[in-house]
Amino acid sequence: MIRAHAVADVREAEAALMAELPPGTLMQRAAAGLAAVCAQVLKGGLPERGGGTYGARVVLLVGAGDNGGDALWAGARLARRGARVDAILTRHDRAHPEGLAALRAAGGSVVSDPASPLGPEARRALSRADIVIDGILGIGGQAGLRADAAELAEVAAAEAGLVVAVDLPSGVDPDTGEAPGAHVHADITVTFGTHKIALLVDPAAEAAGHVEFVDIGLEPYLPEPVVEALEPGDVTMMLPYPDRQADKYRRGVLGVLAGSERYPGAAVLAAGGAIHGGAGMVRYAGPGAVADGVLAHWPEIVTGPGVEAVGRVQAWAVGSGLGDGRGADVAAALAAGVPVLADADALAYLPSRLDVPALLTPHAGELARMLGVERADVEARRWHHAREAASRWNATILLKGSTTLVVTPDGEARVNPTGSPALATAGSGDVLAGFAGALLATGLSPLDAGSVAAYIHGMAGQAAASRAGAPSASMVLDALPTVVAAMCS
Numbered sequence: 001m002i003r004a005h006a007v008a009d010v011r012e013a014e015a016a017l018m019a020e021l022p023p024g025t026l027m028q029r030a031a032a033g034l035a036a037v038c039a040q041v042l043k044g045g046l047p048e049r050g051g052g053t054y055g056a057r058v059v060l061l062v063g064a065g066d067n068g069g070d071a072l073w074a075g076a077r078l079a080r081r082g083a084r085v086d087a088i089l090t091r092h093d094r095a096h097p098e099g100l101a102a103l104r105a106a107g108g109s110v111v112s113d114p115a116s117p118l119g120p121e122a123r124r125a126l127s128r129a130d131i132v133i134d135g136i137l138g139i140g141g142q143a144g145l146r147a148d149a150a151e152l153a154e155v156a157a158a159e160a161g162l163v164v165a166v167d168l169p170s171g172v173d174p175d176t177g178e179a180p181g182a183h184v185h186a187d188i189t190v191t192f193g194t195h196k197i198a199l200l201v202d203p204a205a206e207a208a209g210h211v212e213f214v215d216i217g218l219e220p221y222l223p224e225p226v227v228e229a230l231e232p233g234d235v236t237m238m239l240p241y242p243d244r245q246a247d248k249y250r251r252g253v254l255g256v257l258a259g260s261e262r263y264p265g266a267a268v269l270a271a272g273g274a275i276h277g278g279a280g281m282v283r284y285a286g287p288g289a290v291a292d293g294v295l296a297h298w299p300e301i302v303t304g305p306g307v308e309a310v311g312r313v314q315a316w317a318v319g320s321g322l323g324d325g326r327g328a329d330v331a332a333a334l335a336a337g338v339p340v341l342a343d344a345d346a347l348a349y350l351p352s353r354l355d356v357p358a359l360l361t362p363h364a365g366e367l368a369r370m371l372g373v374e375r376a377d378v379e380a381r382r383w384h385h386a387r388e389a390a391s392r393w394n395a396t397i398l399l400k401g402s403t404t405l406v407v408t409p410d411g412e413a414r415v416n417p418t419g420s421p422a423l424a425t426a427g428s429g430d431v432l433a434g435f436a437g438a439l440l441a442t443g444l445s446p447l448d449a450g451s452v453a454a455y456i457h458g459m460a461g462q463a464a465a466s467r468a469g470a471p472s473a474s475m476v477l478d479a480l481p482t483v484v485a486a487m488c489s
């Protein structure tokens with residue numbers, strides 16, 4: 001599990017660890033890890049320069065705090081290995097003094113001037129840089145860079161080589177993942193001790209690029225994480241396996257209430273997702289013509305005209321392509337007293353609070369409608385709104401989008417690390433709903449069912465995109481069994 005903590009937790013853990021170590025040890029651990037990642041990147045080769053640290057051009061963007069200190073100490077290490085290292089200081093009076101002395105002793109130089117960080121020498125250095133190390137702000141930063149730092153970040157993005165952020169991309173909000181003002185857009189972020197929330201939650205996570213973790217020994221001092229992301233081993237452990245004594249009922253039966261005469265395909269896709277999710281049986285509830293279409297694709301499904309008619313199930317997946325005027329059907333599924341996944345049209349028919357274990361799967365537009373806010377506000381403050389809805393409906397919210405977020409009413413949160421923009425295609429949400437519903441039926445909690453389903457669905461999207469640049473939802477569905485098999489082997 002990738003674990004992310006809030007700034008206050010990181011500060012407390014750092015203080016406890018620092019009390020046991022000689023002064024400066026943590027910064028040296030951080031700087032060594034940062035320099036090692038930069039050296040690795042340089043060794044991988046930048047086409048213009050042939051590769052390696054010796055002779056590489058490195059520019060440090062150095063703010064007023066310890067984040068800048070990390071950058072200076074890492075710069076000193078790279079300079080000792082033969083890199084040409086230039087530092088641009090946003091505040092000449094407040095740059096980390098020991099780090100600056102170490103950089104100078106190693107042969108590095110300062111190319112900014114006290115009046116304005118971005119003079120001609122600094123611009124020249126940036127335009128030639130193979131790597132820019134962003135040490136403007138770390139966990140002590142307020143979101144939104146001030147004008148001079150914002151200009152530095154802009155020029156670095158436009159003119160320099162790779163941007164490597166120290167701990168987190170400067171200017172994002174470390175604790176919420178919001179990025180309301182100017183901020184750095186990094187290719188790689190090297191983070192220390194634990195992931196920061198901003199490294200997992202969009203839009204900040206996108207600005208972090210690829211994240212490398214450096215262990216500085218904080219783990220024993222950290223509390224429970226605030227946000228997690230599953231790793232492959234977690235998914236393997238959570239996916240249901242039939243045991244030797246399994247029968248179809250004990251494996252879990254899922255009821256699917258999806259699709260309509262207007263949207264018959266949604267029923268086929270949701271039922272298909274359900275079939276691959278490991279339930280022992282899938283029962284489909286819907287009008288005859290739609291049920292016939294489902295049966296034509298999935299003869300193993302049992303159908304019935306309505307919720308009561310299909311009989312007992314261990315969970316319901318309701319809503320995908322259901323259309324208008326289906327409130328009574330949704331209410332019947334909710335009244336069954338079993339866990340429920342509610343997607344798409346069902347989200348309009350929810351009671352004010354749910355009294356069964358529930359997983360709601362809105363996209364940003366649907367969540368905006370549920371909460372009576374603007375879609376753009378949901379996009380900008382995804383975690384905030386997902387938490388708000390989880391608490392209001394007493395349900396786990398799986399907020400779909402470029403990165404899927406799963407948040408429980410108790411505030412537990414997971415971010416999905418897999419996926420592809422190719423998933424943004426009509427019907428792929430129906431596949432996810434069926435698959436996650438089946439996991440609910442096998443007994444997974446809404447949090448586990450939602451996060452495992454998002455993980456596998458994301459991988460299926462990646463697999464489908466690798467076969468066809470713009471795959472359809474049916475191709476994502478087709479990729480599910482192979483992904484599940486690979487995760488289980």
Ligand SMILES: NC(=O)C1=CN([C@@H]2O[C@H](COP(=O)(O)OP(=O)(O)OC[C@H]3O[C@@H](n4cnc5c(N)ncnc54)[C@H](O)[C@@H]3O)[C@@H](O)[C@H]2O)[C@@H](O)CC1
Pocket residue numbers: 014015018026027028030031063064065066067068070136137138139140141142143144145146149166167168171192216
């Ligand atoms: N505390 C520790 O033990 C360790 C800290 N480390 C590094 O230290 C960093 C935290 O250092 P600091 O607490 O000094 O905080 P920062 O380096 O994030 O700097 C905070 C300072 O920047 C200024 N500032 C804040 N918001 C700003 C804005 N929007 N625009 C311009 N300036 C702004 C303020 O003057 C503030 O004092 C971590 O992110 C990490 O990189 C690492 O060296 C590991 C060990």
Ligand SMILES: Nc1ncnc2c1ncn2[C@@H]1O[C@H](COP(=O)(O)OP(=O)(O)O)[C@@H](O)[C@H]1O
Pocket residue numbers: 344363399400401402403404419420421422423424425426427428429430431432457
């Ligand atoms: N830019 C994106 N990158 C990755 N995944 C995305 C992106 N946009 C949407 N998705 C995913 O694609 C799926 C789309 O679901 P949804 O919006 O319900 O579509 P539909 O209702 O047409 O099925 C969700 O799993 C969502 O997380």
Ligand SMILES: [K+]
Pocket residue numbers: 067134135136137138165166167168169170
């Ligand atoms: K930074």
